[in-house]
Amino acid sequence: MIDPQSHSQDPPASTRGQAGGSSGSGRGALGESDASPKRRRVDVPTVRALYVTGNDGKYQEAMKVVELLQGGGTHVHLERVNVDLPELQGRPEEVAVAKTQEAARQLESQGHDAARFVITDDSGLELSCLNGFPGIYIKPMLQSLGDAGIAELVHHYEDQRATATCMLGVLDREHPPGVSVFRGELRGTIVKEPLGSVKHGKLSWNTIFVPLGEERTFGQMPLEEHALMSHRRHAFASWLTETFPS
């Protein structure tokens, strides 16, 4: 388990396994801290990351996640940007790479070329009763059915398990330039009827997803609590531990 109290430490190595593996290539750390483990430097190196999303809930959670995860070595400053990206169909990894490249291209043409990282974030919901469908197509499914309709569908089946996924596409301009993808996942179940009101955007399945070991849906927890356990946290942990190893 990730210890939510460990925010002054580097993320534990075990998060990588939990995050469902990452396919990023190994990278060296940019920032090097000469602070002793007992004392945190005030002027830690800061790197900028542009986080591409039109969804404020996602951004709020991502900021909390990054805050929780980063240790004394390097401060990652996550800035929200919004560009109009085509949504692709395909394998989630391929979609993430193409989307991140396109985002970086657009941001550069707008003069946003000073940040080291450009990050896109695609979430998905894999329903076990549908053999993993809809995955990244959860948004059009929510548009057609709403959270209540998806809950109803799942409860026509005996298997009500679901896996929430987060796929980060990360363009690193430095070590070396290129896009890597980092996946995080979180297992849970779908409840029969929506509960709670904490949502990521207007269309959200937070209200029907209960993480394993929890009693409440994501819709019934403050975003701060999502940030302690979410699929998004696992994906960010995977990226940060690989990019800034302790």
Place this chain on the structure above:
Amino acid sequence: MIDPQSHSQDPPASTRGQAGGSSGSGRGALGESDASPKRRRVDVPTVRALYVTGNDGKYQEAMKVVELLQGGGTHVHLERVNVDLPELQGRPEEVAVAKTQEAARQLESQGHDAARFVITDDSGLELSCLNGFPGIYIKPMLQSLGDAGIAELVHHYEDQRATATCMLGVLDREHPPGVSVFRGELRGTIVKEPLGSVKHGKLSWNTIFVPLGEERTFGQMPLEEHALMSHRRHAFASWLTETFPS
């Protein structure tokens, strides 16, 4: 109704209504025939159309449809081409336009710039019990569930109606250059278990879809019969009547 025997005439105007409306702009006819209605000229004007698909079943059906629909005025020669296109998410019309533009761009860079038309063809399956989902996302749904899994899902609901859709994106290089979209649809129901073996590609819902007024699934009919009634026929009819009015 479309009279399947009318293949020596221009397509009847009534097909437009059946095709669920078209959003193409009006066009003048390119070819003009001076043949009398009683006598067909051998040297009817021919226009070339590049039909972009990796799916041979689709191409075979589209060829039959065009054969059936075109009258004596202009001969449309449908040539199959295959380019590697990104599959987009979004509204079907927008997806069709973007895909056709990208196909034309790639074909031009490969030297295929002599044909008047470039056509892309996206089909979808709208399930009434899911408020129209999955629509254009039927392919990933088939990948996860197969035809049998989709049939099972629908039979958890009382409403087993479905609408098959075909969205053509047509780039016309002449009158004037631009992409129009033409939609055809066909109503039907989903049967409880797959029947038949006539498929469009490896992943196909032909085996579970019974068109309204029919007893058999598309999987139980030869492609020639699909071509007499299908959503694809309605979309092609809509395009041809608008582009080559009688």
